[in-house]
Amino acid sequence: MKLAYVASLTVSVMVCASATMAQAVVLIDGTLDGGYGNPKAAQSVHTGFGNASDGVNSFANGSELDAGYAKIDMDNGYLYLFLAGNLESNFNKLDVFIDSDATGGQNEIRSDNPDIDYNGLNKMGRDNVNGYAGLKFDAGFAADVCIMTTIGGDPVTQYANIAQMLTDGGGAGGYLGNGVFSGPTGINLIDDQVYGCQLSISNANTGGVSGDSANPGSGCGVITGIEMRIPLALLAWDGVSDIKICAFINGNGHDYVSNQVLGSLPIGSGNLGGDGVGGYLGGFPGALRGVDFAAIDGDQFFSATGPDVCGSVCLGDLNDDKVVDSSDMGGLLGAFGPCAPGTPGDFNEDLVIDSADLGSMLGVFGACP
Ligand SMILES: [Ca+2]
């Protein structure tokens, strides 16, 4: 019954959006758009889940969450999230939690939420029989919606699920569909017609943080990753309160949390695992009973209206005139070919300036944020 309620809510949103016909702020394609503005979270921890080095859209041999962007598009009724980085194409998981209802939600994950992705959400929840804790968020963060996505198989395919996280459990949720890549460099799209969500991923990034704890690098500057669109009507948002996001890379079975969390864990942190210090516990529910973000320094979430990090990023503005336009494109075309590390215009840091970089520049055409 609640599922039907959410579905009908979605229909009304879509009608509303088509009536206003406002221009979309971003395109869901796995590449950063200028409409996001500056990042609200950046990674400062080396990845414990493998440093991605393949550099192709569809496939990655490691996972990292380099930076977090969030854009509330009131005109069209969507929240857009862009998580720069990579999701390994081995069915490891990206778990995203949204705190959009200032008065409700779950600070500790419950185990009576909708069954999505083989009950992966409830696996992270509290075990009331044995008294094991569920994963705990920071104080001040109570998740209202969970979105999970994963990628793998042949042909490489992305899958996603969504669920409400109501204060008292229950609620609606379901499968959002899958998006197949047309080829290694192709673009994929999950275009869900029930809830109105869209997701896409590009795994082209080879920059961002490293896998070396002594030289972690920075997540700033990465412009490909996991991108999603969520109707605001699904978020029980009051239209004025902050919208907060907690995202992390998790193991195949949602039972082993990596050290790739946004907001970032303290520099040098290892994988959290299930016990909070890298050990696997398993069990169902209660598999993450040692993970308590409130006990870890800093905010393991970021806000759509929070302070900018990474300084002011204006990707594609090669001539530094605060607008990305044809003169920058001319400069990029003139520099096509192999290049040295750190060369401006090699946005995906694959040591060649080519059509992939041109695509990235076209995605951010316009005035700098
Ligand atoms: Ca995009």
Ligand SMILES: [Ca+2]
């Ligand atoms: Ca909430």
Ligand SMILES: [Ca+2]
């Ligand atoms: Ca990296």
Ligand SMILES: [Ca+2]
């Ligand atoms: Ca914390």
